[in-house]
Amino acid sequence: MYEYAIAWDWLTFAVRWLHVITAIAWIGSSFYFVALDLGLKKHPALPPGAYGEEWQVHGGGFYHIQKYLVAPANMPSHLVWFKWESYVTWMSGFGMLCLVYYAGADLYMIDPAVLDVSKPVAIAISLASIAGGWIMYDLICKSPFGNDNTRLMVALYFILVAVAWGYTHLFTGRAAFLHLGAFTATIMSANVFFIIIPNQKIVVADLIADRKPDPKYGRIAKQRSTHNNYLTLPVLFLMLSNHYPLAFGTQFNWIIASLVFLMGVTIRHWFNTRHADAGKPTWTWIVTVILFIAIMWLSTVPKILTGEPVTKLSAIQQPFVEAQAFPKVRDTIMGRCSMCHAKEPSWEGIIAPPKGVVFETDRDIAAHAREIYLQAGRSHAMPPANASHITDEERRLLVSWYENAVNGEKTQ
Numbered sequence: 416m417y418e419y420a421i422a423w424d425w426l427t428f429a430v431r432w433l434h435v436i437t438a439i440a441w442i443g444s445s446f447y448f449v450a451l452d453l454g455l456k457k458h459p460a461l462p463p464g465a466y467g468e469e470w471q472v473h474g475g476g477f478y479h480i481q482k483y484l485v486a487p488a489n490m491p492s493h494l495v496w497f498k499w500e501s502y503v504t505w506m507s508g509f510g511m512l513c514l515v516y517y518a519g520a521d522l523y524m525i526d527p528a529v530l531d532v533s534k535p536v537a538i539a540i541s542l543a544s545i546a547g548g549w550i551m552y553d554l555i556c557k558s559p560f561g562n563d564n565t566r567l568m569v570a571l572y573f574i575l576v577a578v579a580w581g582y583t584h585l586f587t588g589r590a591a592f593l594h595l596g597a598f599t600a601t602i603m604s605a606n607v608f609f610i611i612i613p614n615q616k617i618v619v620a621d622l623i624a625d626r627k628p629d630p631k632y633g634r635i636a637k638q639r640s641t642h643n644n645y646l647t648l649p650v651l652f653l654m655l656s657n658h659y660p661l662a663f664g665t666q667f668n669w670i671i672a673s674l675v676f677l678m679g680v681t682i683r684h685w686f687n688t689r690h691a692d693a694g695k696p697t698w699t700w701i702v703t704v705i706l707f708i709a710i711m712w713l714s715t716v717p718k719i720l721t722g723e724p725v726t727k728l729s730a731i732q733q734p735f736v737e738a739q740a741f742p743k744v745r746d747t748i749m750g751r752c753s754m755c756h757a758k759e760p761s762w763e764g765i766i767a768p769p770k771g772v773v774f775e776t777d778r779d780i781a782a783h784a785r786e787i788y789l790q791a792g793r794s795h796a797m798p799p800a801n802a803s804h805i806t807d808e809e810r811r812l813l814v815s816w817y818e819n820a821v822n823g824e825k826t827q
C-alpha cells in the first residue's frame with residue numbers, strides 16, 4: 416500500500432512538529448526562569464519570606480516578580496505550574512524515536528559492521544539504555560557522592576563520554592548521536608517528573624496543612640534544574656545532528672559528541688554569569704571557539720570501514736530489487752543521484768553523503784526505497800533544484816516501481 420508511505424511521512428511530520436513546539440516551550444520557560452532567578456535583586460522592603468525581586472518589561476507592560484525561596488507563608492489561591500512542556504516534549508520525542516528509529520531500525524539504527532543484531536534486540540538495547548541511564552543518574556545524585564555539586568557534574572560528564580563511546584559501538588553514527596540526545600533528554604524530563612515537580616508538591620502540601628516546608632526539597636530540585644540547564648544546548652545539537660553527517664558519520668564521532676557537551680557548558684556559563692550580573696567571562700567564548708575548531712578538525716577523519724559492506728537483503732527489501740523495473744531504477748539512481756549520494760561524492764562542494772544517504776549497492780537502493788519514492792518520485796525535493804536533470808519519465812518510473820513493489824504486483 417503506497418498510501419501507507421504517504422500517511423507515515425505525514426505522521427512523522429505531525430509528531431515532529433509537536434516535538435519542536437513543546438521543546439521550544441519547555442526550553443523557553445526554563446531559560447526564562449534561570450535568567451530570572453539569577454537576576455533577582457534583594458532589598459529590605461521585600462515582604463517577609465521573599466528572597467528577591469525583579470522588574471521586567473515585555474510586550475507593552477511592566478512585570479513585577481518576587482521569588483519566595485522555600486515557599487510563601489500562605490498558599491496562593493492561583494498557582495501556575497510548568498510541567499506539561501517537559502512531559503509532552505519527552506512523549507513526542509519518544510514517539511519520534513519509535514516512528515523513525517524503531518520502525519526504520521534496519522536503515523537508521525542497525526549497522527551490521529558495528530553490531531549485527533536483529534531489530535527487536537536493537538530496540539531492547541535502546542530502551543534499556545535510556546531507562547538504565549536515568550536510574551543510574553538518579554542513584555548517583557542521591558548517593559553521598561552527589562552532595563558535592565562540582566564533583567557530581569564532573570563525574571556525570573565522564574559518564575556521558577563513556578555513553579557516547581558506547582552508543583557509537585552499538586548503532587549507526589546517526590542513531591548513536593540521537594540516542595545520546597535521548598539518553599540525556601530523558602534524564603532532564605525525568606528530573607522534572609520524578610524530582611522537581613514531586614518535591615514542589617510536597618512543599619505545596621505542607622503549605623496547605625500549615626506546616627513549615629523543609630528547604631531541602633527546593634535545594635534538591637535546584638541541583639537537578641542546574642543539570643538540566645547545562646544539558647539543554649548539547650541535547651539540541653544532538654537532536655539536530657542527523658542533518659550533519661560530518662558530526663555523526665566520521666571516525667571520532669564520540670569525541671565530537673563529548674566536546675559538544677563541553678561547549679554547552681561554556682556557552683551557558685557565559686549567559687548564566689551575565690544574567691547574574693557577575694561580569695563578562697569572555698574566556699568562555701574563546702574556549703567555545705577552540706572546541707568548535709577542534710570538532711571541525713576531528714570531523715575531517717573519515718570513518719574507517721571494518722568488514723565487508725552488507726549486501727544481504729531483508730524480506731522487505733527483496734521485492735524492490737526483484738521488480739522488473741529495477742535495472743532501470745538502478746540506472747536512474749546511479750545517473751541522477753549517486754554523484755552526491757556516495758561515500759565519496761563527486762559533486763563539487765559535497766564532501767560527505769548528504770544526510771548520510773548513500774546509493775552504491777542494490778541494497779542501498781532497496782533500503783531507501785520509500786525515501787526515494789517520496790523525495791524524488793512523489794515530490795520534487797530531490798535532486799535539489801533538479802541539479803542532475805532527472806526527467807518526468809524517470810520520476811514516474813520511481814513511483815510505479817515503488818508502488819508496484821509494495822502492492823506485491825509482479826510487473827510484467
Ligand code: HEC
Nearest residue numbers: 751752755762769770772786787790791797798799802803
Ligand atoms: C546535487 C546533489 C544531490 C543530488 C544529485 C541528489 N541529492 Fe539527495 N540530498 C542532497 C542533499 C544536499 C541532501 C540533504 C538535504 C537536507 O539536509 O535537508 C539530500 C538528502 C536526500 C535524502 C534524505 C532526505 C531526508 O530528509 O531524510 C534522500 C532520501 C535523498 N536525498 C534522495 C535523493 C535521490 C533519490 C536522488 C536522485 C533522484 C538525490 N537525492 C539526488 C543532495 C543531492
